[in-house]
Amino acid sequence: MSNDILQPLATFIATSILKQPKRVIKPTEALLSSGLIDSFHLVDLGLFIEKTFDVRIDDADLNKDTFDTLDELAAVISANRG
Amino acid sequence: MSTLVAALRAHWEARPNQPAIHLLRAKRPDVGLTYRDLIDAAAGVAARLAAAGIARGEVVAIILQHGEPLVAAFWGAVLHGAVPTILPFLTEKLSPEKYRRDLASLFAITRPAAIVTYAEFGAEVRRAIADAPSGMATPMVLDLDTVEPVAPDWDALGGAAARPEDIALLQHSSGSTGLQKGVALSHQAIFNQVESYGRAIGLALGTDVIASWLPLYHDMGLIASFVLPVTLGVPLVLLSPFDWVRAPARLLQAISTYRATLCWLPNFAYNFSATRVRDRDLEGLDLSSMRAFVNCSEPMRAASHRMFVQRFTAIGVRDAMLSTCYAMAENVFAVTQGGIAGPVVVDRPVARDLRENRHARLLLPGEAADVVEMLSAGRPIDGVTLRIVNDANAPIGERHIGEICLRSNSMLTGYFHRDDATQTSIRDGWFFTGDYGYLADGELFVTGRKKDLIIVGGKNVYPQDIELLVEEVEGIRSGRVVAFGLFDEAAGTEEIAVIAEIEETDEDGLAQLREDIRRTIAQRSDVVARVIELVPPRWLIKTSSGKVARTANREKYLAMASASPPAQSPT
Numbered sequence: 173m174s175n176d177i178l179q180p181l182a183t184f185i186a187t188s189i190l191k192q193p194k195r196v197i198k199p200t201e202a203l204l205s206s207g208l209i210d211s212f213h214l215v216d217l218g219l220f221i222e223k224t225f226d227v228r229i230d231d232a233d234l235n236k237d238t239f240d241t242l243d244e245l246a247a248v249i250s251a252n253r254g
Numbered sequence: 255m256s257t258l259v260a261a262l263r264a265h266w267e268a269r270p271n272q273p274a275i276h277l278l279r280a281k282r283p284d285v286g287l288t289y290r291d292l293i294d295a296a297a298g299v300a301a302r303l304a305a306a307g308i309a310r311g312e313v314v315a316i317i318l319q320h321g322e323p324l325v326a327a328f329w330g331a332v333l334h335g336a337v338p339t340i341l342p343f344l345t346e347k348l349s350p351e352k353y354r355r356d357l358a359s360l361f362a363i364t365r366p367a368a369i370v371t372y373a374e375f376g377a378e379v380r381r382a383i384a385d386a387p388s389g390m391a392t393p394m395v396l397d398l399d400t401v402e403p404v405a406p407d408w409d410a411l412g413g414a415a416a417r418p419e420d421i422a423l424l425q426h427s428s429g430s431t432g433l434q435k436g437v438a439l440s441h442q443a444i445f446n447q448v449e450s451y452g453r454a455i456g457l458a459l460g461t462d463v464i465a466s467w468l469p470l471y472h473d474m475g476l477i478a479s480f481v482l483p484v485t486l487g488v489p490l491v492l493l494s495p496f497d498w499v500r501a502p503a504r505l506l507q508a509i510s511t512y513r514a515t516l517c518w519l520p521n522f523a524y525n526f527s528a529t530r531v532r533d534r535d536l537e538g539l540d541l542s543s544m545r546a547f548v549n550c551s552e553p554m555r556a557a558s559h560r561m562f563v564q565r566f567t568a569i570g571v572r573d574a575m576l577s578t579c580y581a582m583a584e585n586v587f588a589v590t591q592g593g594i595a596g597p598v599v600v601d602r603p604v605a606r607d608l609r610e611n612r613h614a615r616l617l618l619p620g621e622a623a624d625v626v627e628m629l630s631a632g633r634p635i636d637g638v639t640l641r642i643v644n645d646a647n648a649p650i651g652e653r654h655i656g657e658i659c660l661r662s663n664s665m666l667t668g669y670f671h672r673d674d675a676t677q678t679s680i681r682d683g684w685f686f687t688g689d690y691g692y693l694a695d696g697e698l699f700v701t702g703r704k705k706d707l708i709i710v711g712g713k714n715v716y717p718q719d720i721e722l723l724v725e726e727v728e729g730i731r732s733g734r735v736v737a738f739g740l741f742d743e744a745a746g747t748e749e750i751a752v753i754a755e756i757e758e759t760d761e762d763g764l765a766q767l768r769e770d771i772r773r774t775i776a777q778r779s780d781v782v783a784r785v786i787e788l789v790p791p792r793w794l795i796k797t798s799s800g801k802v803a804r805t806a807n808r809e810k811y812l813a814m815a816s817a818s819p820p821a822q823s824p825t
Binding site for chain 2: 191204205206207208210211212214215216218219222230231232234235236
């Protein structure tokens with residue numbers, strides 16, 4: 173998956189959600205099932221994606237059924253960019 | 255009318271076609287249930303409970319997500335004369351193994367006769383039953399993916415014989431500790447509460463509509479936003495908590511669409527809504543129908559109210575809609591209510607006296623000192639008497655802080671199968687709440703808690719549950735962990751902080767341990783830890799009996815954190 177999507181997502185999650193800017197997030201690391209990101213953060217992630225990548229993903233479409241890793245999230249974003 | 259069944263019967267006979275519940279669902283059309291729809295669906299469940307041989311007074315545990323089966327199962331158990339208790343569903347982050355363990359310990363104490371769940375989830379529940387201690391009667395598992403409505407045969411229903419003093423339902427709070435203490439409430443207590451509270455909020459049949467996203471396993475969701483509207487005949491608009499947390503604008507849209515007038519929210523929801531809703535999701539909304547947003551179930555902040563009104567003024571939210579409430583499952587729900595007839599009362603006691611002398615003293619004329627802005631939780635509702643006591647359990651005067659005790663006509667019958675806990679909490683007819691507060695001119699101000707309880711987003715979390723989890727992480731030793739709450743101003747709620755003593759000093763090892771602790775808490779509790787601090791041996795303060803002292807360690811951490819930047823950031 174292209175780095176121009178992965179990198180901003182990884183930085184946002186490490187800095188704004190985990191508040192550990194130096195934390196490296198691997199593209200295949202589980203984010204939701206591991207509890208790294210909890211449900212309260214999904215809406216933050218959605219707002220960030222909309223602003224950064226100029227795509228609108230329905231809030232109901234951002235959940236454990238659609239992604240768990242950065243790679244999968246990037247795929248959702250690419251698909252919605254259309 | 256003094257039982258829930260009698261209330262349902264009256265609605266079924268007098269207003270079968272009146273809307274009872276509008277169920278909102280993500281990306282699917284809303285489902286409107288009239289009283290006939292709801293009660294016939296419930297009667298269908300009651301028939302299944304009867305066929306399964308469940309007896310009157312037996313406990314039926316309900317493990318279902320938002321939807322028609324959930325509401326039908328609750329009222330179905332009531333119609334059958336069984337005692338329903340709604341339990342949280344497994345979430346995506348929670349480890350199934352931990353969830354099973356909690357369920358097993360609940361089963362051991364509550365001893366349900368049946369568990370109602372989805373066919374798909376039945377295997378999970380059966381494993382939890384297998385894990386429960388031997389010697390208990392095995393509950394049966396009933397699958398309820400869809401409901402099959404039948405018209406109730408009122409006189410033949412098991413619930414028809416219920417007496418006002420019988421236990422109507424059980425309410426549990428979350429976590430291993432919470433699940434072991436079911437609050438048992440009688441029909442009479444529920445009715446007394448619903449009537450008194452209805453008066454306190456000026457409930458008007460025919461015009462009021464209640465909107466809620468709250469989970470039904472929580473008292474505010476179950477009583478204020480489910481049992482009260484259904485029994486009194488007030489239409490209810492119900493969203494799933496999972497949908498709300500992903501799209502908080504849905505609540506505002508629901509209020510606008512259904513012209514809702516009342517809505518109960520924990521404090522964090524004011525902050526969350528104000529900061530997480532997009533402008534475009536507010537287009538065309540009108541919330542001017544609202545009478546009250548009731549802030550309840552965690553410490554209430556004036557800043558959260560201001561943030562909420564400011565953000566939503568353009569769609570009709572006004573200061574006059576803000577109200578407050580102090581509530582607990584042990585009193586069915588509300589103890590006090592404020593901000594209905596007039597604005598919420600604000601008190602500004604001197605910060606230093608509040609902290610050091612437990613005295614909410616007002617400024618003297620001409621005096622200059624820091625004050626704390628306190629929101630009143632309002633006045634006791636009808637049937638409730640309050641008193642504030644000192645450590646020797648003697649009543650103390652106005653503006654002095656002590657434990658809040660209450661006596662009422664809606665108190666719990668007891669903690670179910672837990673006479674020990676009941677006797678500790680109810681003494682000489684007074685329920686000792688474990689909360690600290692003061693009274694001033696008849697208004698109650700809640701200042702803190704005696705018991706070590708953390709409230710995260712309205713959810714009660716017992717620090718000992720978190721500490722036990724952390725002790726299971728490799729590299730952490732038993733008795734070397736403390737967990738406590740820290741108030742997060744931006745979020746409007748408490749966050750979980752964990753401090754653990756470790757021998758490890760290698761940076762990579764420390765980072766790995768933090769990660770392990772974070773993951774363990776996330777997967778095995780209902781919350782996540784925001785602060786994880788690793789400290790060298792002998793850092794933690796212990797009591798004379800060798801236990802970690804939560805309050806003292808919290809203060810030590812705060813002093814350290816204010817002296818240096820939080821160690822949680824770059825590592």
